[in-house]
Amino acid sequence: MLVGGTASILGEDSIHVRDVHRQALETFDNLSRLVASARPATRIENASEDATRDLLAAFRELRVYIVREEHADVLQGLVRERFSPAARIEFAQADLCRQELLVEIEGLAVL
Numbered sequence: 149m150l151v152g153g154t155a156s157i158l159g160e161d162s163i164h165v166r167d168v169h170r171q172a173l174e175t176f177d178n179l180s181r182l183v184a185s186a187r188p189a190t191r192i193e194n195a196s197e198d199a200t201r202d203l204l205a206a207f208r209e210l211r212v213y214i215v216r217e218e219h220a221d222v223l224q225g226l227v228r229e230r231f232s233p234a235a236r237i238e239f240a241q242a243d244l245c246r247q248e249l250l251v252e253i254e255g256l257a258v259l
Contacts, residue, residue, distance in 0.1 A: 149186050149206075149259055154178050155244070155252040168219045168250045172226045175253055180204055186259050205232045206257040213242040213252040223251055 156164050156171035157178070164170035180203035212227055214220050224239060231237065235255075244252050 149183070149257045150255075151179060151182055151257060152254045153245075153252055154182070154254065155246070155249045157246075157249075162246050162248045165248045166250075168216075168222055169226070171250050172223055175251060176200060176204060176226075176230055179207070179253060179255070183207075183257050183259070186257075201230055204230055206259060207231055207235050207255045208258055210235055210237045210253060210255040212237065212239045213244060213254075214239060215242065215244060215250050217241065219250055227253075 154175055155178075156162060156174035158174075164174055177200060180200040183203040183206045210227065210231060212223060214223050220239065227237060227239075242252075
């Protein structure tokens with residue numbers, strides 16, 4: 149499954165404005181929900197951190213877009229701690245389509 153441009157968005161609203169840590173966690177939740185929705189037998193409601201990690205393990209490749217250089221260490225740590233060590237992860241500086249977003253992730257998951 150190819151996932152593009154996932155960020156800290158619920159519905160149409162950007163959330164956790166100015167909080168890079170919470171934006172990253174919300175993005176991880178969104179990514180795990182996408183994997184769960186592609187797996188018919190998987191349901192997640194109020195997913196635990198362990199359930200989210202199991203779903204994130206499906207990602208084999210990631211590109212993490214970081215807006216501000218000062219957030220790079222925090223985001224790299226969060227991503228490396230939650231995704232599989234076998235995943236190929238690329239970090240890149242980029243401006244995003246919504247000014248309030250500080251991180252965006254795209255990737256390839258194997259279902």
